[in-house]
Amino acid sequence: MRIARPRMAPSAYVWLLLGAGYFLVPLYSTLAFSLKKNVAGTPCCTLSNYGWVIHNGDFWHTIRLSFVLALETIVISLILFVPTIYWVHLKLPRLRPVIAFMALVPFVVPPIVMVVGLLRTFHGAPGWYYGSPYGFLATAYVILAFPYMFFSLDAGFRSIDVHTLTEASQSLGARWTTTLFRVILPNIRSAALAASFLTLAIVMGEFTIANLAAFHTFPIFLQYVNESQGFPAGALTLLSFLITWAAMLSLLLVGRKRGARGAAIAGAR
Amino acid sequence: MSYLQLESLHRHFGPVKALNGIDISLGEGEFLSLLGPSGCGKTTALRLVAGFDRPNQGRVLVEGRDITGVAPNKRDMGMVFQAYSLFPNMTARQNVEFGLKIRGRDRSSRSKRVEELLELVGLAQAGDRFPHQLSGGMQQRVALARALAIEPRVLLLDEPLSALDAKVRVQLREEIRRIQLELGITTLYVTHDQEEALAISDHVAVMYGGVIEQMGTPSEMYTAPKTPFVAEFIGTMNRLEAHVVDGTAGEVEHAGKRLRIAAARGRRTGERVLILIRPEALELQAAVNGGNGGDNTLAAEVVTQTFLGPVTRLKMTGGLIADMSTARASALPVGASVVAQVPADGVQLLTLTDDLPDIGEGT
Numbered sequence: 001m002r003i004a005r006p007r008m009a010p011s012a013y014v015w016l017l018l019g020a021g022y023f024l025v026p027l028y029s030t031l032a033f034s035l036k037k038n039v040a041g042t043p044c045c046t047l048s049n050y051g052w053v054i055h056n057g058d059f060w061h062t063i064r065l066s067f068v069l070a071l072e073t074i075v076i077s078l079i080l081f082v083p084t085i086y087w088v089h090l091k092l093p094r095l096r097p098v099i100a101f102m103a104l105v106p107f108v109v110p111p112i113v114m115v116v117g118l119l120r121t122f123h124g125a126p127g128w129y130y131g132s133p134y135g136f137l138a139t140a141y142v143i144l145a146f147p148y149m150f151f152s153l154d155a156g157f158r159s160i161d162v163h164t165l166t167e168a169s170q171s172l173g174a175r176w177t178t179t180l181f182r183v184i185l186p187n188i189r190s191a192a193l194a195a196s197f198l199t200l201a202i203v204m205g206e207f208t209i210a211n212l213a214a215f216h217t218f219p220i221f222l223q224y225v226n227e228s229q230g231f232p233a234g235a236l237t238l239l240s241f242l243i244t245w246a247a248m249l250s251l252l253l254v255g256r257k258r259g260a261r262g263a264a265i266a267g268a269r
Numbered sequence: 270m271s272y273l274q275l276e277s278l279h280r281h282f283g284p285v286k287a288l289n290g291i292d293i294s295l296g297e298g299e300f301l302s303l304l305g306p307s308g309c310g311k312t313t314a315l316r317l318v319a320g321f322d323r324p325n326q327g328r329v330l331v332e333g334r335d336i337t338g339v340a341p342n343k344r345d346m347g348m349v350f351q352a353y354s355l356f357p358n359m360t361a362r363q364n365v366e367f368g369l370k371i372r373g374r375d376r377s378s379r380s381k382r383v384e385e386l387l388e389l390v391g392l393a394q395a396g397d398r399f400p401h402q403l404s405g406g407m408q409q410r411v412a413l414a415r416a417l418a419i420e421p422r423v424l425l426l427d428e429p430l431s432a433l434d435a436k437v438r439v440q441l442r443e444e445i446r447r448i449q450l451e452l453g454i455t456t457l458y459v460t461h462d463q464e465e466a467l468a469i470s471d472h473v474a475v476m477y478g479g480v481i482e483q484m485g486t487p488s489e490m491y492t493a494p495k496t497p498f499v500a501e502f503i504g505t506m507n508r509l510e511a512h513v514v515d516g517t518a519g520e521v522e523h524a525g526k527r528l529r530i531a532a533a534r535g536r537r538t539g540e541r542v543l544i545l546i547r548p549e550a551l552e553l554q555a556a557v558n559g560g561n562g563g564d565n566t567l568a569a570e571v572v573t574q575t576f577l578g579p580v581t582r583l584k585m586t587g588g589l590i591a592d593m594s595t596a597r598a599s600a601l602p603v604g605a606s607v608v609a610q611v612p613a614d615g616v617q618l619l620t621l622t623d624d625l626p627d628i629g630e631g632t
Contacts, residue, residue, distance in 0.1 A: 160357070161352055161353075161354070164350050164352045164353075164354045165354065165356060167319070167321055167341070167348070167350070167354075168348070168350060168354040168355075168356070168412075168415075169356070169367070170320075170321075170340075170341040170342045171319060171341055171342070171344075171346055171347065171348040171416070171425075172342075172347075172367055172368035172371060172415065172416075172419060173342050173343075173345075173368055173371040173372060173419060174342055174367075174371050175342055178371065182367075183356050183358075186356075186358035187356070187357055187358050
């Protein structure tokens with residue numbers, strides 16, 4: 001006997017359409033805008049704005065910079081926070097509320113205040129660090145990503161029995177590192193992926209810190225184009241949107257490749 | 270020489286003395302159950318043996334070698350936990366194989382050993398299933414196979430059956446014993462279920478308040494408890510407060526009635542004692558014309574009857590409990606006047622102290 005699928009209420013369709021409209025209308029408007037020519041009175045449509053973006057060296061340079069920065073931030077954050085949060089759950093559970101409070105600080109302190117503080121703090125640092133986006137800016141982004149990393153990973157650790165899994169692994173002869181990489185990490189993979197997505201999205205769109213620290217990242221380039229050339233800015237916005245989504249999708253595919261079953265099981269617990 | 274030895278183990282958590290000096294000596298291939306109520310220190314003792322915790326004082330020795338300071342991953346102890354502890358990202362086969370991989374065993378010997386163990390626990394067909402695809406009982410079987418795969422020196426089981434339903438629990442405990450005997454592995458088993466401990470162990474250690482109250486064979490623990498706590502905790506026991514009125518003749522007085530108890534001989538007159546009688550040792554008869562039934566009997570009235578299958582448990586006034594065949598119990602309905610024959614022999618007598626623990630009614 002087939003079980004009839006529950007029917008959606010008519011009001012649900014209305015809310016769904018409203019929700020979809022909220023996201024899609026700006027995208028459509030941007031698309032329509034990006035297809036216009038930079039000459040008044042000419043008819044729609046042209047792909048010349050997209051051509052301008054694709055052939056612009058600054059576009060490729062800045063998007064590469066931002067993407068590499070995002071990856072660097074993700075890697076540093078995971079290396080820093082996964083073992084830390086694991087240890088806190090395992091040995092120092094009383095510290096958890098303290099770290100959760102600290103994780104809220106980047107939300108509370110405005111980026112402009114944070115960047116001024118960071119610039120003063122690292123003023124005397126070596127040039128290769130202070131003057132490089134992969135040094136100073138990556139540090140700032142790790143701080144900025146802290147709350148997203150912490151709360152995602154914390155939820156992941158809370159969904160598994162960290163103590164029992166660790167002790168079971170140890171009793172079978174595994175060292176800490178083996179336990180972390182072969183037992184714990186595969187079971188918090190979905191949480192680590194979620195944290196990575198959020199970090200990627202934040203870094204790809206971060207403007208204030210990069211601007212004040214005078215680094216030419218993708219959002220800075222986007223802002224520059226937006227101020228100087230209206231129609232290509234539309235094309236650039238859409239392209240950046242697509243590239244960011246493609247990057248997230250590839251992260252998802254890479255992350256899910258080996259851990260899909262584990263993530264599914266961890267989710268089923 | 271003892272194989273596993275715990276010497277004067279102390280473990281304090283702040284002011285709480287979880288273990289207050291326990292000594293255990295276990296021979297190779299023996300099965301010891303640590304039995305006691307929650308908070309008695311049994312799991313703490315097991316964790317000290319596993320190496321997950323360090324004692325404040327005392328030593329753990331295996332084959333005469335002190336392993337108190339050895340890390341848990343270097344102790345060669347197989348452990349089965351109370352909580353389901355299979356690695357969720359691995360199949361049953363991969364779980365069992367994990368410890369062998371850590372030990373660098375080659376693929377063919379690993380595979381052979383894993384199949385042997387899955388066969389041993391009756392899950393040869395379930396090797397490719399993930400933990401969430403297995404029932405609780407199956408998960409604990411895999412956990413047992415995983416612990417045994419590394420050929421541990423000691424097998425540690427921390428209430429492995431407590432999360433399972435009654436039928437599976439009985440089935441699995443028998444399998445644990447069968448496997449333990451088959452492999453001859455020294456085993457330390459923690460449980461709060463006295464029936465479980467008595468059914469499968471070579472030795473039982475009853476713990477209370479961080480110390481071992483008594484250690485012995487299941488039969489000794491049942492028939493000759495040495496402390497009131499053990500008497501109360503192992504099985505159900507009638508506890509009758511009395512005092513010795515004639516130490517030479519072996520007579521005590523309970524509730525104004527003189528009883529002749531062999532165990533009272535040689536005791537000091539006036540000594541306060543506790544008479545311990547198993548419910549099955551109390552012989553009940555219907556009172557004739559309200560009489561008290563003669564020597565060594567106690568008069569009472571049936572208060573409740575509990576049907577337990579082949580036997581029925583009768584609770585009577587004066588706190589008496591008796592088990593008798595269901596067929597005979599039907600002749601003694603609730604409200605019936607009865608006389609309970611107290612056997613002179615085979616009854617335990619303990620000196621009564623004021624710090625008698627109250628753990629409620631035994632089961």
